[in-house]
Every structure is written in structure tokens, then in C-alpha cells.
Amino acid sequence: MNPFNLLTKTSCKLSEAKTLGKWKLLVGCYTLADRVKDVFDSIDAEMKVWFVVEEYKFEAADLPSDGSDLILGTGDGEHEVLEGLIARIVQERECVCIDATGFIRPHLLYLIKEIRRRGVIKFDVLYSEPAFYSNKESTSFSKGAFRHARQVSTFEGVHEDPGNDVLIVGAGYDIDLIQAIVENKSKCRLINFVGFPSLVADMYQENLLCLDKAGLPADWSEIDFVPANDPFITAGALFNRVYQLVREGANNIYLSPLSTKPVALGFALFYCLWCEDAPASIIFAYKEEYAQNTSVGVSRIWRFEVDFDLLLQIREHLGDIWQPN
Amino acid sequence: MKNPFLVNKASLLSDREVYNRWVELNLPVNPLEKLKSAMPAFVIGGKGCGKTHLLRYYSYQVLSEKYSKRVLEEIRRIKFLGVYARVENLNNDRFSGKGKSEDFWVSVFESYFEIWMLRGLLVILKDILEKSPNQEDERKVIQIIKEEFVEEDQISAQTISEMIALTGSLRKRLDKSVSMAFDASTQFDLGPSRAKILGKVADFLYNESHILRGVQINYIIDEFELLNESQQKYINTLVRQVGPSWSFKIGVRAYGLKTYDTLFDGETNRPDSEFQTIVLDEELRHNPKHYLDFARSVLKKRIEGTGFDTSFPPQVDKWFEPRPYERGDDAGVELVGTSADKMPRYLEKLAAKLARSPRVSKKSANDLASKLRVPGLPLVEKSLILMFVRAMRPNTDLDSLIERLGKLATYARENPESPIHPDVAKILSYFKEDLLAQIYRDYDKDPSYCGFATIVRLSGGLMRNLLMILRHLWDYAEFQTQGPWNGGVFSCEAQNAAIEKASMWFFTDAKVKGPRGMVAQECVARLCDFLKELRYAEKLTEPSLCTVAIPGSGISAQAISNISSCEKYSLLLPASGHKTKTGVQVLSRYQVNPILSPRWGLPISRRGTMELTPDEVNSIFGETGENFQAILKERLLSRSPIDLSENGGGQRDLFTDESL
Numbered sequence: 001m002n003p004f005n006l007l008t009k010t011s012c013k014l015s016e017a018k019t020l021g022k023w024k025l026l027v028g029c030y031t032l033a034d035r036v037k038d039v040f041d042s043i044d045a046e047m048k049v050w051f052v053v054e055e056y057k058f059e060a061a062d063l064p065s066d067g068s069d070l071i072l073g074t075g076d077g078e079h080e081v082l083e084g085l086i087a088r089i090v091q092e093r094e095c096v097c098i099d100a101t102g103f104i105r106p107h108l109l110y111l112i113k114e115i116r117r118r119g120v121i122k123f124d125v126l127y128s129e130p131a132f133y134s135n136k137e138s139t140s141f142s143k144g145a146f147r148h149a150r151q152v153s154t155f156e157g158v159h160e161d162p163g164n165d166v167l168i169v170g171a172g173y174d175i176d177l178i179q180a181i182v183e184n185k186s187k188c189r190l191i192n193f194v195g196f197p198s199l200v201a202d203m204y205q206e207n208l209l210c211l212d213k214a215g216l217p218a219d220w221s222e223i224d225f226v227p228a229n230d231p232f233i234t235a236g237a238l239f240n241r242v243y244q245l246v247r248e249g250a251n252n253i254y255l256s257p258l259s260t261k262p263v264a265l266g267f268a269l270f271y272c273l274w275c276e277d278a279p280a281s282i283i284f285a286y287k288e289e290y291a292q293n294t295s296v297g298v299s300r301i302w303r304f305e306v307d308f309d310l311l312l313q314i315r316e317h318l319g320d321i322w323q324p325n
Numbered sequence: 326m327k328n329p330f331l332v333n334k335a336s337l338l339s340d341r342e343v344y345n346r347w348v349e350l351n352l353p354v355n356p357l358e359k360l361k362s363a364m365p366a367f368v369i370g371g372k373g374c375g376k377t378h379l380l381r382y383y384s385y386q387v388l389s390e391k392y393s394k395r396v397l398e399e400i401r402r403i404k405f406l407g408v409y410a411r412v413e414n415l416n417n418d419r420f421s422g423k424g425k426s427e428d429f430w431v432s433v434f435e436s437y438f439e440i441w442m443l444r445g446l447l448v449i450l451k452d453i454l455e456k457s458p459n460q461e462d463e464r465k466v467i468q469i470i471k472e473e474f475v476e477e478d479q480i481s482a483q484t485i486s487e488m489i490a491l492t493g494s495l496r497k498r499l500d501k502s503v504s505m506a507f508d509a510s511t512q513f514d515l516g517p518s519r520a521k522i523l524g525k526v527a528d529f530l531y532n533e534s535h536i537l538r539g540v541q542i543n544y545i546i547d548e549f550e551l552l553n554e555s556q557q558k559y560i561n562t563l564v565r566q567v568g569p570s571w572s573f574k575i576g577v578r579a580y581g582l583k584t585y586d587t588l589f590d591g592e593t594n595r596p597d598s599e600f601q602t603i604v605l606d607e608e609l610r611h612n613p614k615h616y617l618d619f620a621r622s623v624l625k626k627r628i629e630g631t632g633f634d635t636s637f638p639p640q641v642d643k644w645f646e647p648r649p650y651e652r653g654d655d656a657g658v659e660l661v662g663t664s665a666d667k668m669p670r671y672l673e674k675l676a677a678k679l680a681r682s683p684r685v686s687k688k689s690a691n692d693l694a695s696k697l698r699v700p701g702l703p704l705v706e707k708s709l710i711l712m713f714v715r716a717m718r719p720n721t722d723l724d725s726l727i728e729r730l731g732k733l734a735t736y737a738r739e740n741p742e743s744p745i746h747p748d749v750a751k752i753l754s755y756f757k758e759d760l761l762a763q764i765y766r767d768y769d770k771d772p773s774y775c776g777f778a779t780i781v782r783l784s785g786g787l788m789r790n791l792l793m794i795l796r797h798l799w800d801y802a803e804f805q806t807q808g809p810w811n812g813g814v815f816s817c818e819a820q821n822a823a824i825e826k827a828s829m830w831f832f833t834d835a836k837v838k839g840p841r842g843m844v845a846q847e848c849v850a851r852l853c854d855f856l857k858e859l860r861y862a863e864k865l866t867e868p869s870l871c872t873v874a875i876p877g878s879g880i881s882a883q884a885i886s887n888i889s890s891c892e893k894y895s896l897l898l899p900a901s902g903h904k905t906k907t908g909v910q911v912l913s914r915y916q917v918n919p920i921l922s923p924r925w926g927l928p929i930s931r932r933g934t935m936e937l938t939p940d941e942v943n944s945i946f947g948e949t950g951e952n953f954q955a956i957l958k959e960r961l962l963s964r965s966p967i968d969l970s971e972n973g974g975g976q977r978d979l980f981t982d983e984s985l
Binding site for chain 2: 076077079080144145146147148149150151153154156157158159160161162175179183184185186187277281288
């Protein structure tokens with residue numbers, strides 16, 4: 001049995017959102033998408049906090065006026081941008097729910113790792129699937145100029161001398177980001193994690209079209225399939241793949257989650273469990289701006305119960321990746 | 326059969342493959358001699374010009390592949406030891422922010438970089454000492470390194486292997502500290518005191534060692550463009566401090582060279598003073614014949630070992646189907662046909678425009694256009710149309726003009742053996758390619774770019790562009806089950822499909838380089854739109870338009886900066902001097918990178934130069950392209966004397982002498 005199946009995930013339609021659970025604190029990153037705003041309104045929580053980031057380029061008049069608390073994420077680097085939100089979550093500590101849907105991926109990664117480091121061991125993560133993306137395979141989630149491609153803060157590995165380096169990309173729709181990351185680690189052997197099953201049936205084909213436009217993959221044998229809406233299976237798939245790669249002699253592993261938020265969460269969980277002080281980093285291509293709304297409708301809402309106590313037991317059961325047999 | 330062009334980046338090749346795929350660059354004056362000299366050198370070039378392959382070829386590891394056990398003998402002979410390193414492996418972006426000052430990070434980066442490069446040198450020394458043991462040299466190297474540590478007595482390493490392990494530990498400790506730098510409690514162990522440890526070890530090896538006496542240690546740094554400005558200043562500082570025993574050879578993309586300044590206030594390194602430069606792709610472009618031969622050799626190397634190299638023809642060009650219209654005088658007939666009954670589309674258009682004039686009835690317009698007919702020779706017909714528009718003035722006697730041109734058409738019809746009248750030949754000598762492109766456009770086709778020599782020219786001196794085209798071509802041909810491996814050739818269709826894909830890849834690649842890349846991309850797109858409209862306008866004035874001259878005055882600072890970005894991202898290539906027709910001083914001359922030409926149906930060979938006005942430059946190369954449509958319209962007005970638009974709005978009509 002795959003031990004990651006021990007972790008709990010449930011789903012429901014938007015109209016049934018209140019059946020997902022009741023929380024003390026709900027945090028969400030504000031965008032104009034239905035699946036962010038409508039879900040935020042529908043979830044049952046005592047306190048609700050909107051996290052607003054500069055990348056979405058909201059004017060003051062655009063900000064929510066529903067009475068929820070607002071935390072503005074500003075500054076240089078994840079630790080500055082997210083400090084206020086992290087402090088709020090850590091303060092509540094118990095019965096916290098994070099709606100990942102609107103978060104910029106590196107922020108989500110840093111948030112998960114940092115709240116865990118500060119003692120928030122159990123929390124829930126929500127993700128809402130769209131009915132469809134606004135421009136199908138041409139949907140662009142990020143806009144404007146690149147800032148840089150770099151390691152996500154606290155996901156910087158302790159690397160060995162370069163040799164058989166591997167880049168694992170959770171490839172999504174953002175062709176620019178994929179190209180930037182592949183360019184940044186041009187010497188690495190490239191493995192693509194493609195979302196299958198996809199969120200909606202034709203998104204798999206759309207995803208492949210995006211890969212082709214990005215000039216990938218050069219080698220179809222280097223594609224792994226992970227469900228686009230399951231962070232736990234993603235983490236398990238990463239474990240299997242990295243385990244195999246290390247035994248094949250891989251020196252350094254670079255990970256880049258560029259697809260859905262559940263896949264990004266899976267990358268974060270895998271890293272937290274197996275990659276501290278290891279020759280593995282999570283890298284991301286940072287852009288100046290992100291689209292305020294990229295999707296239409298809400299297909300269903302997922303609740304993922306993140307339990308680091310249980311995850312550590314899974315780690316214990318599966319063992320270390322980095323020591324070859 | 327596996328695509329031999331699948332790997333088109335030298336960074337993905339093994340050391341053995343770098344050696345095996347090496348092709349000598351037989352240029353009249355070999356720029357690579359600069360790499361062997363003691364002076365530091367910057368190898369500058371666009372993406373895919375071959376910098377990495379070149380720098381790796383001079384590394385110890387590749388030299389070992391070539392000479393095996395005799396590598397030490399060779400190193401002593403050439404007096405050159407290359408310690409190769411790629412900046413990508415530094416993950417250098419992490420040395421910034423996190424609440425720490427820039428000075429702090431420069432300090433950390435200095436330590437990290439020296440440990441990193443030192444480790445690279447030690448790994449090589451270990452290999453050399455295994456081939457040619459010398460305990461005294463080994464002991465001395467260890468001693469020199471130990472002396473540079475703040476707490477020398479804490480260093481227990483006695484051998485090169487132990488010192489390698491130590492540098493690895495130091496580096497990993499720094500990795501952890503850097504990762505947690507935002508936490509104020511994080512401690513930093515910066516390792517050796519920064520007393521130019523790289524130079525001191527090199528000095529000993531060069532002056533005193535038995536194994537490497539007289540051998541210059543060359544620290545080869547690739548991907549310099551990835552470093553931020555402070556980090557580049559630090560490396561520049563080291564470049565300034567080299568001596569006979571050590572030097573730097575640095576590979577960098579043009580857009581990534583941020584500064585020649587050093588960390589010493591007011592001190593800047595200068596070309597030919599502190600360092601030499603090799604601009605690789607420029608060298609190849611300036612020697613087209615040698616580049617073509619070089620490309621043939623690269624292709625041959627790639628094919629070797631694929632399984633059908635035994636049938637490799639002496640002339641690889643035969644694998645590539647030529648363009649349909651390489652034939653000559655009747656080029657274009659494959660689209661237009663030879664029937665005398667059906668009027669070609671371009672003559673129909675001419676008739677339609679003539680008919681809009683109140684001076685000309687519809688029947689007369691058709692009759693006039695028919696006088697220019699030469700069935701089976703579309704180029705002659707197009708030449709006559711061009712001669713017509715060039716001769717048209719407000720008071721021109723239309724009938725006389727057509728009569729005169731009609732005689733040239735009659736000449737062609739009545740002299741099938743030699744149909745081209747000297748007047749027509751003169752037009753074709755300048756505008757043949759452009760007129761052909763217009764014929765293709767009239768028939769809703771894109772111009773065709775075929776032939777090996779054309780593909781090499783398209784690559785613009787960047788080998789990766791060539792390899793990219795060949796990679797797509799191979800895939801396409803295999804999908805169509807046609808190609809040299811089964812007795813066929815690469816069809817024109819396959820070649821054009823491959824070129825289109827490679828062109829798209831090159832164009833979109835600039836965007837991922839950051840905000841400057843994106844702006845450069847937008848500027849070049851506007852320029853190409855501009856040139857395209859002029860190429861397909863009725864009145865051609867400059868042949869083969871892919872080159873522009875920028876005037877020396879009246880240009881905004883923003884435009885100058887953006888033009889520079891376009892050049893650095895290899896979207897525009899510098900072209901040599903130009904005497905303007907107007908006597909205006911020219912700032913510079915640029916050609917659109919040929920790989921971009923197919924996207925806009927532009928030519929790839931330079932002939933004519935479009936002299937841009939200051940307003941045009943400021944609009945095309947402005948940040949937002951303000952007034953671009955207006956300046957394009959103004960330029961086109963002078964190119965469309967008959968009637969530009971479908972509804973005739975806003976254009977000058979020579980037949981009515983009215984501004985519409």
C-alpha cells in the first residue's frame with residue numbers, strides 16, 4: 001500500500017463548502033477568480049484573513065471590503081513578504097486552514113515550511129479546481145518581465161560538486177516559466193512531472209501543448225504522471241523518482257513546481273521530509289506580475305489534511321533517500 | 326534512428342563528447358589564439374555561439390580525454406592548465422537580500438567563490454599527482470592553503486584528498502548559513518582569509534613546483550552573465566590582479582556583461598589593457614565562407630556514428646531540396662502558372678487600382694494591365710509593375726507609360742530564348758528576391774527558405790540556431806518518413822517547418838531573460854513589422870531590406886538603450902559602415918538577426934539599408950512604440966503611389982491629384 005494514501009483528502013462542490021469543515025482561522029491569497037473569492041466566502045471559519053501581495057498589482061479600490069482582515073505582503077524575499085501572515089497563523093496555531101488557490105507558488109512553499117518550523121504541525125490546505133482556464137492552453141498566469149530564476153528561500157540545498165544533476169519540473173501552462181527554469185539549469189537531466197489525471201479532461205492535452213511550445217520534452221521517457229489535484233501522491237511520486245535517481249548516481253536534485261498548487265504543495269511536503277541539508281533545492285522563475293483572474297467557475301473544492309506527525313511516520317517507514325544501498 | 330541533433334547545448338555533453346565533437350575553426354586570423362595567451366580573455370557572444378564548447382575544450386578534463394596518460398606532458402608543453410567552472414552551479418542568486426547588506430553578501434560571495442574555485446583546482450591536482458606523484462609539491466600546496474585560514478592550527482588536512490574534503494565541508498557549512506541568513510542568529514564561517522588564495526597556489530605551482538613549473542593556471546569561468554553586478558566586480562578585481570602564474574578566461578553573453586568596474590574605487594578594467602575579447606559569433610559572421618565549411622564539418626561530426634554515415638555524400642548540400650524557384654527567369658511560375666487566359670493576381674490588383682481612377686474605365690484598366698502580361702514569366706511581369714509605380718507621377722501620361730512598358734513585355738514574349746530586356750534585367754538584379762517574395766504573398770504563401778547554405782546563413786553565426794533547425798528538420802522528415810537515410814532529401818516543406826519552429830524558439834527566448842529582454846523583443850518585433858510592410862509595398866526602393874541605419878542625432882536615450890539591448894540579445898546584429906544617401910551621419914547600422922527573418926518574410930542577405938529617421942527610431946525603439954502606426958503609415962505613403970488601402974481612404978491618389 002502506498003503510505004501516502006493514509007493522508008486524508010476530501011472534496012465537494014462549492015454549494016457544499018460548509019460540509020468540508022469548520023476552522024478557527026482561514027487564510028487565502030486574494031485574487032479576482034471565482035474559485036478564490038467564492039470559496040473564501042463559503043467556507044465556515046471564525047476568522048478570515050485575506051493575504052494581499054504586490055504581484056497581483058491591486059489598487060486600493062480593488063481590495064476586498066467584506067470585513068475580513070487584510071495582511072499586505074510586501075518586502076524583498078519570501079521571509080519579508082510572508083512574515084506578517086506567518087505570525088498570524090503561528091499565533092492561532094490550532095485549527096488553521098490555508099486556501100492555497102490564490103497563492104503565488106514560492107510564497108506557498110515558504111509558508112508551509114516556515115509555519116511547520118515554528119510549530120504548526122497540523123493544518124488544512126484547500127484547493128479549488130476551475131471549471132476551465134480562461135484561454136485554454138494559452139492561459140498565462142504570470143505576466144510581464146522576469147525578475148530572476150533562483151532557489152526559493154529556505155529550500156536551498158547543500159549541494160555536491162556538479163556531475164549528474166537532475167531537474168524535476170512540475171510542468172504547467174506557463175511556458176515562459178518552464179523555459180526560464182530549464183535555461184537556468186541547462187546542464188541538468190530533465191524530468192517532467194505532468195498532471196495526469198488532470199483537473200479537467202482536456203487540460204492534459206493543453207498541458208502537453210504547452211510543453212511542446214516550451215520546447216519540451218526532448219525525451220518522452222523522462223515524463224512522470226502525477227494527479228494534478230493530489231499533493232500526497234505527488235510527494236510519493238517524488239520520493240520514488242528521487243530515490244531511483246540517487247541510486248543511478250544523481251549528484252544534485254533541483255525541483256521546480258510550475259503547475260497546480262496541489263502539485264506545488266506535494267513538492268513542499270517532499271522537500272520538508274527528505275531534503276533538509278541534502279543536495280536538493282527548489283527553484284522558481286520569479287516574475288513581476290501575475291494575472292488577477294485566470295479561470296472561470298469552481299469545479300470542486302479539495303481539502304488536504306496536512307499532518308506532519310503522520311508524514312514523519314511515513315518518512316520513517318520509507319527511509320532515507322540519500323544513502324545509496 | 327535517433328536524432329543526432331537532439332543535444333544542442335555543449336553544457337549537456339560529456340567531456341568525451343566535447344572532445345569528439347570538436348571541429349577546428351579555420352579562420353584566416355584565428356581569434357582562439359587569444360585564449361592560449363597569458364592575458365585574461367572574455368569570450369563574448371550570443372546564446373548558442375559555441376562559448377561553452379570552446380571553454381570546455383580548453384579544460385583539464387577534456388584535455389585528459391584527448392591525451393589520456395600523456396595529459397601532463399601536454400599541459401607542460403602548452404604551459405596551460407584550465408580549471409573550468411560554471412556559474413550556474415554556484416546558485417549565486419542566493420547571495421543577496423534576506424535582510425543583509427550588499428557589502429555583507431560581497432564578502433560571503435568572495436569566500437564562497439574562492440573555496441569553490443580552489444576545490445576545482447585541488448581536484449585536478451589530485452588527478453595529476455596520481456599520474457605523477459610528488460610529495461613535496463603536495464605538502465607545499467597544503468601548507469600554502471593552511472596559512473590562508475584564519476585559524477590555521479585548526480586545519481588538520483595533510484593531503485590533497487583531505488583538503489578537498491575540507492573545502493567541501495566549508496562550502497556546505499556556508500550553504501546552510503546562506504540558506505538561513507534571514508535569521509539573525511545564523512553564524513557565518515567564511516573560511517580562508519581572503520588573501521587571494523587562488524593566486525598564491527598558482528604562484529607556487531608556476532614558480533617552484535616540480536609538477537607544473539612554468540604552467541599558467543587558467544581559471545575558466547563560464548556563464549559570467551549569471552552573476553550580479555557586485556559579483557562581477559569581484560571577479561573583475563581578480564582579473565586585474567592576475568600575474569604570469571594565473572589568469573582568467575571568462576565566457577559571457579553580451580547582454581550579461583554588467584560592468585568592467587572592480588571593487589577598487591575608480592578602477593575599471595579595459596579591453597586590450599587588462600583583458601582581451603573574442604566575440605565569437607561576429608568572427609563567424611564576418612567569415613561566411615569559412616563558417617559554411619565549419620557548419621558542414623559540424624554536421625558531418627554529428628552524423629558520424631548514426632548508422633548511415635557510410636553513405637555520407639561529399640557534398641552535404643545535396644541532402645537539402647533547393648527552393649522551387651532556384652531555376653531562374655521563370656521563378657514564381659509554380660504558383661502563377663503559364664496560362665495566358667488567367668490574369669495573375671498582382672496584375673488583377675493593378676487593374677483594380679487603376680480602375681478606381683476617374684481617368685480610367687474598368688475595361689481600360691484591364692486592357693492596360695494586360696499589356697504587361699508575359700505568361701510563364703511572373704518575375705518580368707512584377708518588374709514591369711515596379712517600373713510602372715516608380716515612374717508614376719501626378720501628371721504622367723498613363724497610356725504612354727503603359728505603352729512603353731508594354732514593349733518590354735512584347736520583347737519578352739517574342740524572345741523566348743532570351744526574354745529579359747536589359748531594363749528588366751537591371752530591376753531584377755536588385756529586386757529579384759523581393760519581387761519573388763511579393764509573388765508568394767500575392768498567392769497566400771510564405772517565402773521559402775531552403776538549402777543548406779541558406780540554413781547556415783539563417784543561423785546568424787550562432788551554431789545552436791543551426792543545430793536547432795537541424796533537430797526539428799530531422800524530426801519532421803522522420804515523421805514524414807522521408808530523408809537522406811532512405812534515399813530521399815529534406816523537402817522544402819520540412820525545411821521551412823523546421824526553420825519556423827527554430828525562429829519561434831529564438832524569438833521567444835529573449836523574453837525569458839528579464840525586462841530588458843522583453844523590451845528588446847518588442848522593439849525588434851516593431852522593426853520587423855516596419856520592414857515587412859516596406860518589403861511588400863508596391864514601390865520598392867531598397868533591395869533585400871533587413872538592415873537599418875540609425876542616424877547619429879535626434880535619438881532619445883531610451884531608444885539608444887533599447888537598441889543596445891537588441892544587440893546584446895543578438896536580435897539585431899551590428900553591420901559595418903554605411904554611407905548615407907542623405908549625407909546624414911550614421912550612428913550605427915544593424916541587421917535583423919537572419920533567424921528572425923522567416924517570421925516576417927524578410928530577406929536574410931544584406932543588400933539595401935533602410936535609413937531610419939529620428940522619429941522612426943524613437944518610435945520603433947521606444948519603450949511603448951508610441952506613434953508606431955503613424956510613422957509606418959507615413960513611410961508607406963511614399964511607397965504606394967497608386968492606392969494603398971482597400972477603401973482608398975487617406976492616401977494620395979496620383980490619378981486624381983487629390984488627397985483623399
